[in-house]
Amino acid sequence: MQVRYAKAGVARYRAMYDDARGRRQTAGTFATRKEAVAAWHAAEADIAKGGLGDRRRGRQTFRTYVEKKWLPHQVLEASTRQDYTYKIDKHLMGFFGPMRMCDILPEHVREWITEMQRKGASPATIQKCKRGILNSIFTTALNDQVITNHPSRGVRIPPVPKRPKKVITAKQFDDLYRMLPDADSRLLVETTIESGLRWGELAELRLKDLDFVTRVLTVSRTVVELNPKFHPTGGRFLVKPYPKGKEYRRFKLSPQIVRKLKAHAEAEHLQDDDLFFRYHHDDEPRSRKLRPVPLPGAHGKTAPNEKGRSYDHGSLTAYTTGKCRCEHCKEAYRLYRAQRRTTGKDNPRSRRTRQTDGHIPADWFRKQVWNPARRDAGLNDVTPHHLRHAHASWLLAGGADLQVVKERLGHASIATTEQYLHTLPTADETALAALGKIRGPQLSEAFDAEAPELATLKTENERLRAALADMALSIHAAPTKPRPNTA
Numbered sequence: 001m002q003v004r005y006a007k008a009g010v011a012r013y014r015a016m017y018d019d020a021r022g023r024r025q026t027a028g029t030f031a032t033r034k035e036a037v038a039a040w041h042a043a044e045a046d047i048a049k050g051g052l053g054d055r056r057r058g059r060q061t062f063r064t065y066v067e068k069k070w071l072p073h074q075v076l077e078a079s080t081r082q083d084y085t086y087k088i089d090k091h092l093m094g095f096f097g098p099m100r101m102c103d104i105l106p107e108h109v110r111e112w113i114t115e116m117q118r119k120g121a122s123p124a125t126i127q128k129c130k131r132g133i134l135n136s137i138f139t140t141a142l143n144d145q146v147i148t149n150h151p152s153r154g155v156r157i158p159p160v161p162k163r164p165k166k167v168i169t170a171k172q173f174d175d176l177y178r179m180l181p182d183a184d185s186r187l188l189v190e191t192t193i194e195s196g197l198r199w200g201e202l203a204e205l206r207l208k209d210l211d212f213v214t215r216v217l218t219v220s221r222t223v224v225e226l227n228p229k230f231h232p233t234g235g236r237f238l239v240k241p242y243p244k245g246k247e248y249r250r251f252k253l254s255p256q257i258v259r260k261l262k263a264h265a266e267a268e269h270l271q272d273d274d275l276f277f278r279y280h281h282d283d284e285p286r287s288r289k290l291r292p293v294p295l296p297g298a299h300g301k302t303a304p305n306e307k308g309r310s311y312d313h314g315s316l317t318a319y320t321t322g323k324c325r326c327e328h329c330k331e332a333y334r335l336y337r338a339q340r341r342t343t344g345k346d347n348p349r350s351r352r353t354r355q356t357d358g359h360i361p362a363d364w365f366r367k368q369v370w371n372p373a374r375r376d377a378g379l380n381d382v383t384p385h386h387l388r389h390a391h392a393s394w395l396l397a398g399g400a401d402l403q404v405v406k407e408r409l410g411h412a413s414i415a416t417t418e419q420y421l422h423t424l425p426t427a428d429e430t431a432l433a434a435l436g437k438i439r440g441p442q443l444s445e446a447f448d449a450e451a452p453e454l455a456t457l458k459t460e461n462e463r464l465r466a467a468l469a470d471m472a473l474s475i476h477a478a479p480t481k482p483r484p485n486t487a
Contacts, residue, residue: 001036004029015039057146058102063093065101065146070137078238082230084133091116091129101147109134109155123158130157165419166386167393172379179373185365187264188277192384194257196391196409199384200224201243203359207265208272215258219410220248223359237359243410251408279360294328294335302329392420 002014013036015027027039066088076084095112096104109130116126134152141147168176173193180186192202200222209218222243228234243249253261261276270276294314301310302322311318314328316336322329340346354361366384374382388409395405396417406417 001033001040015043017043057144058148059100060146061097062099062101062104063097065141066093066137069144070140074136074140077224077240078226078230078232079224082226085230087129087133091121091125092134101141104138104147104151105149106151106153106155109152113155113157117158123160126157127160130155165389165393166381167389167420168379168382168386170394172377172382173387173390175377176373176379176382179376181369181373184264184277185369185373187260188360189384189387191257191261191276192387193391194254195251196388198222198244198388199362203275203277203362204239205276206272207270207274207276210253210258210261210276212258212262215252215255216250217253218248218250219243225359225361228355235357236355237357245410245412247410249407249410275358277360278358279354279356279364294332296332299326299328389420392417396421 001016004012004014006012012029012031013033014029015036017025017027017040019025025043027043028036030036030039071081071085071088074081092112095115096108099108113126113130116129130152138147138150138152142150177186177189180189188202191197191205195202195217197205197219201219204221204223209220210216211218220243221239221241223237223239225236226238228236231238264270264276268274296312296315296318299313301312302318302324304310305322309322311322311324313324313326314332316332318324319329319333337346354364362384370384374380392405392409395408396402402414402417402421405420406414409417411417
């Protein structure tokens with residue numbers, strides 16, 4: 001306890017105590033010694049409260065533990081922390097948030113899984129929330145002795161089907177390539193198919209990473225786009241000094257793509273630390289494509305809402321009251337807003353600009369460049385990441401060594417690379433040809449044995465063909481009689 005005296009000589013008592021790490025702290029300043037002593041004892045009691053082995057630690061709620069203890073001090077990548085925070089707020093807090101940590105049991109985790117399924121969550125989402133987030137929270141709480149049992153351990157989740165990887169063919173890539181709007185986007189896409197880089201690695205590719213003499217590309221960094229509140233300095237793009245897998249990799253590029261990249265670097269006057277592909281903000285307004293004016297009633301009606309009411313697609317009512325977001329309803333709402341701005345009823349908003357340090361935003365490229373080209377090429381559900389799949393599949397189909405492809409792509413396990421061995425549409429043609437070579441005669445004999453009437457018809461057909469041929473030959477060989485003179 002410390003005693004301080006004011007100018008008038010009045011004593012003031014400061015309550016002092018040592019915290020759990022031995023640091024001297026103050027519990028406040030009081031007018032009497034009795035109040036200071038009480039504050040000092042209360043502060044020490046709070047430190048003792050909830051120590052290791054104290055069951056009162058488990059009385060804190062799930063929300064308190066996650067927001068005050070787990071998230072702030074868990075070692076996570078910035079992008080992972082952002083993803084976990086969004087998923088916790090959306091899928092976990094509503095169910096587990098008000099519950100005390102010591103009260104959460106495996107049956108509650110199973111109830112949460114049932115609730116997620118009822119809401120329409122996919123098995124993949126449930127798997128990521130349960131295995132990636134919920135298990136980690138409860139494991140840390142168990143190690144911190146906040147809980148005595150792991151409530152999510154052993155709880156089964158819906159099976160997640162493993163879908164085959166989608167790979168585009170060389171013809172599909174050529175069609176897509178021709179539909180890209182400019183030379184820069186074509187070079188970016190061609191570099192992706194030639195290198196198999198992930199988007200973050202491609203967006204962070206700099207001049208110093210490529211040796212134009214040896215044609216060796218070094219992948220040593222990647223970039224992620226974050227919400228500024230998750231960025232260490234409040235920015236938008238965070239460059240990580242290592243790629244996925246935290247291991248550098250080096251591989252060669254083809255001579256033709258190196259020549260194009262070198263010409264691009266010379267034309268743009270790039271320096272060693274400059275990005276190969278940069279986001280350029282155009283001050284000129286973008287021209288809009290001509291789109292047909294929506295006709296209400298020409299495209300059917302919306303699904304009934306909670307009151308059982310439906311609205312015509314392409315109408316303003318369907319967009320505002322029916323909450324429909326199809327292309328026809330969105331176009332109707334866009335025209336409505338444009339008319340209001342034209343008549344001066346609404347102030348036109350300023351053009352939106354992206355906050356970027358030169359890196360190309362992934363969603364901007366996908367919406368403004370990739371999707372229009374993909375639609376014009378007639379491709380559905382193809383993303384820029386499918387170019388990486390195509391790179392791996394084409395190499396393996398062309399006879400490249402499996403280990404070499406693994407090192408080019410930066411896979412941690414060769415089992416991941418093996419998934420690309422049979423992804424092209426023509427991958428099974430050799431196997432089917434071999435099967436047909438072996439089973440061909442047997443299938444023919446089995447077919448004849450199972451359908452004797454067809455075999456009889458086949459024999460009769462051959463006999464008739466031979467008879468017709470003999471008849472035609474005899475007619476051709478018979479001498480022709482002279483025609484009578486009718487003159």
